Amino acid sequence: MNKLFDALKNKETVSEVNLSGSFWKNNKRNFIIASFFNIIMVLIALGFQETLRIMVDIKMGKDLVIVVVVVVILIALSFPSYRFYSKYRAIFVAKAIRQYKNTITDKIMEKGIGTFKSESTSTYVSGLTNDCTVIEENILLAIFEVSGMILSGLGAIFLMMKNSVLLTIVALMFSVLPLVYSIISGKKLTPIEERVSVKNTNYVKIVQEALNGFPVIKSFQAEKKIIELIGDENNALEDIKEERIFLQKFIELLGGISGMITQQGVLIFGAVLILLGKKATGGILVESVLLLGMVFGPVFELPVWYSKFTAAKGLIHKMEDALSNDSKGAMVDFSTDTFCTHNKGIKLENVNYSYDGEKTVLNRFSYFFEKNKSYAIVGASGCGKSTLLHLLLAEMNDYTGSILYDENELSQINREFLYDIVSTIQQSVFVFNASIKNNITMFGDYSREKINRVVQMSGLSDLVAVNGLDYMCGENGSNLSGGEKQRISIARALLRNSKVLLVDEATASLDAQTSSMVLNSILDLEKMTRIIVTHDLDENCLKKFDEIVTLKNGTVLEAGSFDELMAAKGYFYSLYTVSH
Template sequence: MTLSYITLFSVYILSGYFVMSGELTFGSVMIFVQLSSYILEPISELGTLLPNRKAAKSIMEKDEKLLSTIHSPEKTQHLKDFTGRINLQNLTFSYDMVNDSIKNINYTFEQNKSYGIVGGSGSGKSTLLKLLAGYLSNYQGKLTLDHLEMKEICNDSIFHNISFIEQEIFIFDSSIKNNITLFSDVPESQLHNAIQQSGLEKLVEEKGLDYICGENGNQLSGGERQRISIARALLKEGKVLLIDEGTSAIDQKTSIEIEQEILNIENTTKITVTHKLIEQALRKYDEILVMQNGEVVETGTFEQLMNNKNQFFHLYQSTEAEMAPH
């Protein structure tokens, strides 16, 4: 910055000299001074940009090294008559190739059943769901959909067979219908079925399909936004529905209602990550997976896990204590 001021001051002195000597007009000097600022400002920022470039270069080199270790086989397989069965064998995953976020998981999600995944913060729940959705491919072990390895299945086939409701739900500043269909042409019967199964009937009856949701859904409640995301996923008619803490931002009563609506969906394998350990909802899952430090440490029904008095029992008890009125 000091260099910039010194240079600009020098320009003024020299310009004054040339005007006094008659070699330049005052108008020419003003143009010259104005143009010089466009040159001097970028130069003055070099002191800040150069250290940032050096830091960015080291990050890029690290990323290139990481990417060079990832083997991405050609995805040529297509899911045909996918049943919704997912098998994990010694599944391990690391974001940085050093620390494992998922460690040696062996488990089978059977078709059309409902599963709840619970665990403390950082236990690997969301990472596991991203692996099941096909978002992360540089894993070790096996992750198969009806005996086809996930790494070998083309992305379009995964997308059309697996629906993923993530924590952050984006709502367009458009109609309820457009937000459900994502501006695609959908048969009325299919749209009606998605509205019915997601519990959106009341909202549609009251406000109509053409009701404008507002910027990022600011004209809707948290529960209504959640139901739109469920209806959106149901339109795909995929065989697997993944929900990542989808009801975390809404009240307990609405949360239970939405979980019940999800569990009532037929012909779909449903896998839900939740941190709301509500007995009424947890009892409805066919099986609950308990995660800790990237591992599945316990599985069973709500009743079985409570009787075992192990990890799930203590997690449930601590959550109950936090939710109790003080």
Template sequence: MRHVSAAPAAREYLSAFYRGNHASFVAAIALTLLDVPAALVGSWIIGEIIDVITSADPGRLTQLLAFSAVFLVASVAISTGMYRAKCAFIYRALAQYKELAFRRLSEKGIRAFTRESTGSYLSLLTNDVASIEENYLKRGFLLLYQALLFVATLVMMFFYSVPLTLATLLLCALPIVASVLMGNELAARERSVSEGNERFVSQLRDLLAGFSVIKSFKAEEEARGLFGAANTSVESLKRARYWWECLIGAVSQNFCASLLQFGVFFIGAFLAVGGQISAGTVLIFVNLCNYLIAPINVVPQYWASRRAALSLVEKLAEVVGQNAEHAGEKVEPALRRGIELSRVGYSYVPGTPVLEDVSMTLAAGGSYALVGGSGSGKSTLLNLLMGADDGYAGSIALDGHELRGVDSASLYDLMSLIDQSVFIFDDTLRRNVTMFRDFPEAEVADAVRRAGLADLVAEKGLDYRCGENGSALSGGERQRVSIARALLRRTPVLLLDEATAALDARTAFEVTEQILSLDGLTRLVVTHRLEAPLLARYDQIFVLRGGRVVERGTFDELMAARGYFYGLYTVSA
């Protein structure tokens, strides 16, 4: 019941079902064991009543009536307790499974969310969990019940007639073998449905996220076509799985029911005519056949479904295990000397460099700007500094510690990134700024002020709900929330990737000025706003072109050189 043969990576997730959940599990198993003989007692009562009729014993009939009344009350009590224990176990097991999955998901590195499809995670934690609930947990108990019922039925049959029981077993063999063999294909089809659900969820997420673009370009028909194709694909996979489930049921139920019941009835009649068993025993056998047919019908199907659900647990373990967060050298959350990049290169596609031979020194406490045209590698460089990928060439050293070898959690304590894409949770302003943690009110107020959120907070309050992905906020307000988050964390290094792009010119100027005025902070700012008063405050400006640093210097030095930067500045002026 506890573990079908599972891959080692999946065992942690299977164990989550039982953590602190043993009492409900044991109670459910114990009551299931008691429920099995309760089912067989009914067959015994029917046989006894037939024999009482033939013997005309009213006293015995009265005893059977009293026993039946007690049996019914006990049976209802056992069944009620069993279902209650099952419910308690299953729903705690699922909660713990999902919590463990999300915990491991949250431990993945940043690269997991830049390279992998979030549709996969959505499907794993929704569609797949529903299948695991039904096919692994619920059917696990049913599998145990039916298997025990099958064994107990055979024991009872052997007690009444060994020859008829052996004949019954021979009649059962063929459908059992056929159903088990067909179960392997069901596991493969279940995994295909899971993968199809991933693609469907990813497509649906993209269509909903890009709805405004679809409407503005009048691409509704094309969007419906994309949805239709994804929907047809996944439903075709579901149909193929359901057809196979039905085929397994047809082989087991139709073939088995006809063969077993007619066979047992005729063989039993032959033995009864020969005086080897009574008519009551034949009726007991015919009734007990129902308890053989049910397990033969469902056990192979349930076993196949359980194996298919187990493959989904293994798939979760496999996906969550990819791009796990880097565990390496722990560094203190302080930058004492600075960040040194030496001949750094990087490619998304082999042979097509995005960064090439980039070298720069960022002294601790300094302010630096990255400027350049679109596609020059500015955002890629900041992502590398945040540990998005250790597959870069050259060296990136933080106070002499190579970035590849630095523990991810230590890195996030050292630096934070404000980028162009902002996510706002459907929660209050306060919880979005603090990211659900507790900070002193004075620090929250200071971050709000520096990020330019003071007017909004004065009007709406920190308990104002932001809506799904900040739907109740303007684009500029969402960007300010993102800036306030980073300022509140006060990491020693702050990376900004067009962080003020969504703000109006005046607010952008004020927010950037606030950031540049912070003491003891190392700043690297990607900006397209080339404003002389701000540019003059940077200790050094690095100019990227085609993935290379083509110029570097202070604002005055670069203007005097009249090179590529001078051209960018004059065009933007």
């Protein structure tokens, strides 16, 4: 336990997120090797330009043979250089993106259990899919392309200056105006790229909502309206992408036109130098025109790339902000040294909670849940039953009052220690596209004896007898009925054999016989505190609880055994009478 505590103390908290660092972790060697061969390729390209000048100017004979040999050597070097460059660039980019995604996943898993009650999942879906493609293209791959262009441009200017300073100055003068316009246009691209990201997130969000709510859409015959809403977001996304494409292509067109004008100007000016007998030759003139292409690459591409780079960097910052968000105070706190124990029970004193800051869901709620007893939480809809369980599970900690596990305040307890002793069975069940066994064990290692025990207790025996534990459940349990998915959720919680079990309407989707069997299995568990929210006021089941806690308007109105509450003929008596 001490080792675990030490590891948690040294672990980076969720609020300190640096995703850019994940690109370079154990990846610098691949970057250096790829960069080295990128430089070699630039030198080879410049070498070809220089040999072309020499070939144009020299006469037939020994010098030509030497040039041909040099060209052959350059060609021989270019193939392995390109191969190694491509290989290590691919290794670097793949590893960088893999580590980036893994870091995001790790940080998401560090968030609190109630995170996605207040946060949208679309930010993370977009960040792990479309945004990663943008980051890969506009940062990771572009690093090599841009560095290659810059080195080529500088090398080209050096060779041009070596051949003719005057001709180089004229060529650079022709480049000034296009460069200024390119920078201005590139700056306009930055906000457009950012708007594309926002619109893409909105589009992903509306599509997600439509798919998640598909049964509701169909049952209310709202297909046309949903198609219209999705279409509006799609149109908004494609409109801004159209604006981006237009500006990018316009900058490219400007570069092409400027390049042709500059080439013609250099050709004319060079021809004049040759006619005037200045230090210029046909080879120098041809090489200068070709080298201009290397100079114009950075001139027109760098402003555009910088706008894309800035927008892609913004996507990284957006994800860092999302991972650092703690809107409900439910983020995992690794810095706390408070453990979670359950030797006496759980005590709530004057707990108040509100979702919107106005309507109070729990109002001065006070109660003590004694260790190893069973409690039924009952009351009308909206009285705070489920909210109580959410708070006990630390899904939110922006409450007032105190919630104590023994003497430890819940808001100060390290969440990993809390989840060591608390399990939950929710009304809403998620099933992975994996086997029944893996869904029950949550991919953990448990003995076959323990698995068989919870299969029987949760009512899964018939399903397993027919299909086996390796039966694939399908995406979100598409191969299972609602009741079968709920039984898997129950089996999960029972398998952990935690000290505290929180159950929120877990048997609502089960038939009466299975519901009674599962509830009896839970109530028969020993050495476990069971707090069960239920709407089913069945006398036989309720009599098995140690206490029934009746809530009204967010507070405990009365509590006791079934017989005691019925004899008192208070609020519980009314609920029970109406339900029957």
